[in-house]
Amino acid sequence: MNQILDIQTSQQQALLFLLGYLKQQNYRFTTITPLSHQRILSRNSNTQNKAITLRDIFGWNSAFTEADIEPVLFAVLKEQQLIHFHEHQWRSHVRVSSLDDELFIHSSFPTLAADSVFFGPDTYRFVYQLKQYLSTHPYAFKRGLELCCGTSAAAISLAKFSSEFKEMIVADLNPKALFYSQINASFAGLDNIYPVSSNLFAHLDGQFDFIFANPPYLMDADQRQYRHGGDRLDGNELAFNIVKEGIQRLNPQGCLFLYTGVAIRADGNRFLEHLKQLMTAYSNMNWCYEEIDPDVFGEELEQPAYQHIERIALVLVKLENIVELE
Ligand SMILES: C[S@@+](CC[C@H](N)C(=O)[O-])C[C@H]1O[C@@H](n2cnc3c(N)ncnc32)[C@H](O)[C@@H]1O
Structure with missing residues (x-):
C-alpha cells in the first residue's frame, strides 16, 4: 500500500512538473472528437520531416524521439513511466488540454482502456x-x-x-x-x-x-x-x-x-x-x-x-x- 502511495506521489509531482513546464511554454490544445482527431493524425502522418512540437506530443499524442523534448522533462517522464517506448519511438501515457486559462491532464489517445479519463x-x-x-x-x-x-x-x-x-x-x-x-x-x-x-x-x-x-x-x-x-x-x-x-x-x-x-x-x-x-x-x-x-x-x-x-x-x-x- 505504501509503495503504491509513493508511486502515486512521484507521478503526481512529475505530472505537476509537466503542467508547469507546458504553461511556461504557453501551451494550448483543444481536444476534438476522436474521429476528427484521427483525421488530423492521418493527415500529419503523410507530412514528411515535420518538426515535432509539444502540441504533437501531449495534444495529438503522436510518437516522438528523445531529441524532441527538453532533457529534464524527458528524464522526469521516463523515470515516472509516463511515457513508453514502442517501435523505436516514445509516446506519452497522458494528454494535456487547455480550457480557458487552465490546463488539464487526461488519458492518451485513443481512449480504448476501461479506465480512460475523458476530456472532449x-x-x-x-x-x-x-x-x-x-x-x-x-x-x-x-x-x-x-x-x-x-x-x-x-x-x-x-x-x-x-x-x-x-x-x-x-x-x-x-x-x-x-x-x-x-x-x-x-x-x-x-x-x-x-x-x-x-x-x-x-x-x-x-x-x-x-x-x-x-x-x-x-x-x-x-x-x-x-x-x-x-x-x-x-x-x-x-x-x-x-x-x-x-x-x-x-x-x-x-x-x-x-x-x-x-x-x-x-x-x-x-x-x-x-x-x-x-x-x-x-x-x-x-x-x-x-x-x-x-x-x-x-x-x-x-x-x-x-x-x-x-x-x-x-x-x-x-x-x-x-x-x-x-
Ligand atoms: C463522459 S465522462 C465526463 C467527465 C466530465 N464530467 C467531463 O465533462 O469532462 C463520465 C464520467 O462518469 C464516470 N462514471 C461513470 N459511472 C459512474 C457512476 N456510477 N458513479 C460515478 N461516476 C461514474 C466515469 O468514470 C467518467 O469519468
Missing part, C-alpha cells in the same frame, strides 16, 4: 453552459458537487469562475479520474476541491446547493465506464438516477444541472417520459428540459444497439428547489 467537446460545451447559467443566477452557491467528474474540468472552472463556492466535492468511480482531478485542482491553485470515490451519491454526505453532471450517455458495446450510460432508458439510466437521487440532496434554492445526450426514438424518448412522471411528485421544484443540439455522435447510429434510435440529442435538464431559505 462535451467538456467544453458543459462548462460553457454552466457558466452561462451561473452568470444569471441570483443566489450564490456555497456547496457544489460534480458527479461523474472525470478530470474535474467543470468543477475547477466553476470554482475559479465563482469565488462563492466554499466547498466543491468531485465524485467519480474511476480512481484514475480522481487522481487526475487532484493534480488538475492542485495545478489550478485550488484548495477547496475534494475528490471522493463514489457510485453516484452512495458515498457522499449531506445536502448541496449546486449539483452538476455530464454523465456517460451512450450504449457502449464495450461498456466503458466513461461512455456507457447504463442498459435501461436507451443509455440514460445513470442520467435518470442522478436526477432521482439528486432531488433528495438539494438545499432550499439549490439547483441540479444535468448535461446529457438523449437517444430519441421515432415516437419520443424514454428519458423524458420517465422524467415527466418523476417530477409529478415534486411541487417544490421548477424544472425544464431543453435540447441544445439535435444531432451528436451520428456514427453511433450504425451500432446494433441504436437500430431503433433516430438521433442523439444534447439536452440540459435544470431543476430548482423553490423552497425559500430560512
Whole structure:
C-alpha cells in the first residue's frame, strides 16, 4: 500500500512538473472528437520531416524521439513511466488540454482502456453552459458537487469562475479520474476541491446547493465506464438516477444541472417520459428540459444497439428547489 502511495506521489509531482513546464511554454490544445482527431493524425502522418512540437506530443499524442523534448522533462517522464517506448519511438501515457486559462491532464489517445479519463467537446460545451447559467443566477452557491467528474474540468472552472463556492466535492468511480482531478485542482491553485470515490451519491454526505453532471450517455458495446450510460432508458439510466437521487440532496434554492445526450426514438424518448412522471411528485421544484443540439455522435447510429434510435440529442435538464431559505 505504501509503495503504491509513493508511486502515486512521484507521478503526481512529475505530472505537476509537466503542467508547469507546458504553461511556461504557453501551451494550448483543444481536444476534438476522436474521429476528427484521427483525421488530423492521418493527415500529419503523410507530412514528411515535420518538426515535432509539444502540441504533437501531449495534444495529438503522436510518437516522438528523445531529441524532441527538453532533457529534464524527458528524464522526469521516463523515470515516472509516463511515457513508453514502442517501435523505436516514445509516446506519452497522458494528454494535456487547455480550457480557458487552465490546463488539464487526461488519458492518451485513443481512449480504448476501461479506465480512460475523458476530456472532449462535451467538456467544453458543459462548462460553457454552466457558466452561462451561473452568470444569471441570483443566489450564490456555497456547496457544489460534480458527479461523474472525470478530470474535474467543470468543477475547477466553476470554482475559479465563482469565488462563492466554499466547498466543491468531485465524485467519480474511476480512481484514475480522481487522481487526475487532484493534480488538475492542485495545478489550478485550488484548495477547496475534494475528490471522493463514489457510485453516484452512495458515498457522499449531506445536502448541496449546486449539483452538476455530464454523465456517460451512450450504449457502449464495450461498456466503458466513461461512455456507457447504463442498459435501461436507451443509455440514460445513470442520467435518470442522478436526477432521482439528486432531488433528495438539494438545499432550499439549490439547483441540479444535468448535461446529457438523449437517444430519441421515432415516437419520443424514454428519458423524458420517465422524467415527466418523476417530477409529478415534486411541487417544490421548477424544472425544464431543453435540447441544445439535435444531432451528436451520428456514427453511433450504425451500432446494433441504436437500430431503433433516430438521433442523439444534447439536452440540459435544470431543476430548482423553490423552497425559500430560512
Ligand atoms: C463522459 S465522462 C465526463 C467527465 C466530465 N464530467 C467531463 O465533462 O469532462 C463520465 C464520467 O462518469 C464516470 N462514471 C461513470 N459511472 C459512474 C457512476 N456510477 N458513479 C460515478 N461516476 C461514474 C466515469 O468514470 C467518467 O469519468
